[in-house]
Amino acid sequence: MMFRFAPLAITTCLLLAAGAAAAKAPVDAQLLKRGRAIAQENCGRCHAVGPRGQSANPKSPAFRDLARKYPLHNLEEALAEGIVVGHEGVEMPQFRLSATQIEALLAYLNSVQR
DSSP: OGGGGHHHHHHHHHHHHHHHHHHHSOOOHHHHHHHHHHHHHHHTTTSOOSSSSOOSSTTSOOGGGHHHHSOGGGHHHHHHHOBOOBOSSSBOOOBOOOHHHHHHHHHHHHHHOO
16 A cells, blocks of 8 residues: 555655756856847846946846845846836836747846855
C-alpha cells in the first residue's frame, strides 16, 4: 500500500528537479542584450542601468539595487500597464512595454543585481 504513492512522489521529485534546473539555466545573451538596450533607451537618462556607475538623477535608484527595494517580478504588470513614478522633481516618462520587451528587461534587471 505504501508503494501506491510512489509514482506521485517520483513525478513530484522529477518536476521539482526540472524546475530547479530551469532556474539555474543560463539566460540567453541576446535576451540580456535586448534588455540592456531597452533599459538604456527608456531609463538611462536618469538611472544607472549597468552594474556600475551613478544615476544621472540622484533620486533615481541604480538598477543594480532595485531588488533591495522591490521584488523584481512585481514589476511585470506595471511595465505592461505603464509605470508612472516621480523622482522628486523629475517625472519618469510613462511607457508601456510588450510582453517580449518585459521579459528581456526583467532578465537584464535580474542579471545586474548585487
